Amino acid sequence: xxxxxxxxxxxxxxxxxxxxxxxxxxxxxxxxxxxxxxxxxxxxxxxxxxxxxxxxxxxxxxxxxxxxxxxxxxxxxxxxxxxxxxxxxxxxxxxxxxxxxxxxxxxxxxxxxxxxxxxxxxxxxxxxxxxxxxxxxxxx
Numbered sequence: 001x002x003x004x005x006x007x008x009x010x011x012x013x014x015x016x017x018x019x020x021x022x023x024x025x026x027x028x029x030x031x032x033x034x035x036x037x038x039x040x041x042x043x044x045x046x047x048x049x050x051x052x053x054x055x056x057x058x059x060x061x062x063x064x065x066x067x068x069x070x071x072x073x074x075x076x077x078x079x080x081x082x083x084x085x086x087x088x089x090x091x092x093x094x095x096x097x098x099x100x101x102x103x104x105x106x107x108x109x110x111x112x113x114x115x116x117x118x119x120x121x122x123x124x125x126x127x128x129x130x131x132x133x134x135x136x137x138x139x140x
Contacts, residue, residue, distance in 0.1 A: 034128035041130070044137035046103065053131050062101055071095030076115075085122045090115065093140075114140035 038053035050056050064071050076090045096111040097104070116135040123129040 034131075035123065038128055039130045040133070042133040042135060044133065044135045046137050047133065047135075053128070056131070056133070063095070066099045067101040067104055067107075068095030068097055069099065087118075087120045087122065089118045089120070091118075092116075112140055 034053055040047075040050055040053045040056040042048075042050070042056075047056070047059070050059055072094050074092045074094075076092060078087065078089045080087045092113055092115050094111070094113050097108045099107060114135070114137075116133060119132040119134070120128050121130040
């Protein structure tokens, strides 16, 4: 059940990136999946100032709507460790950089496939309270 919830959360984050009226994880829909103050961590330069899951969802929305319209992702694997209440997802993000977005270089019109891993911790109430993204952004 927890893994299904986290898969749904993953899809929700993606939907928040491309849906016109979709709520971000900090919004009313996201409360079903994560805590209001869920922490986001990543050791990737474009994400260094993002500290909350809500902030990350907004960044991904800008990537999907502004910088790389038409982008997509493929979920490659997922697992859940009940002892640590941690779900792990690996995926591949695909997109073409065609839009201007603050913090990114000028559009390159190049396409890319970049792999990433999410580690999501679930608290005692069944909500995500921390997401860590493992991503080598320099290769993207």
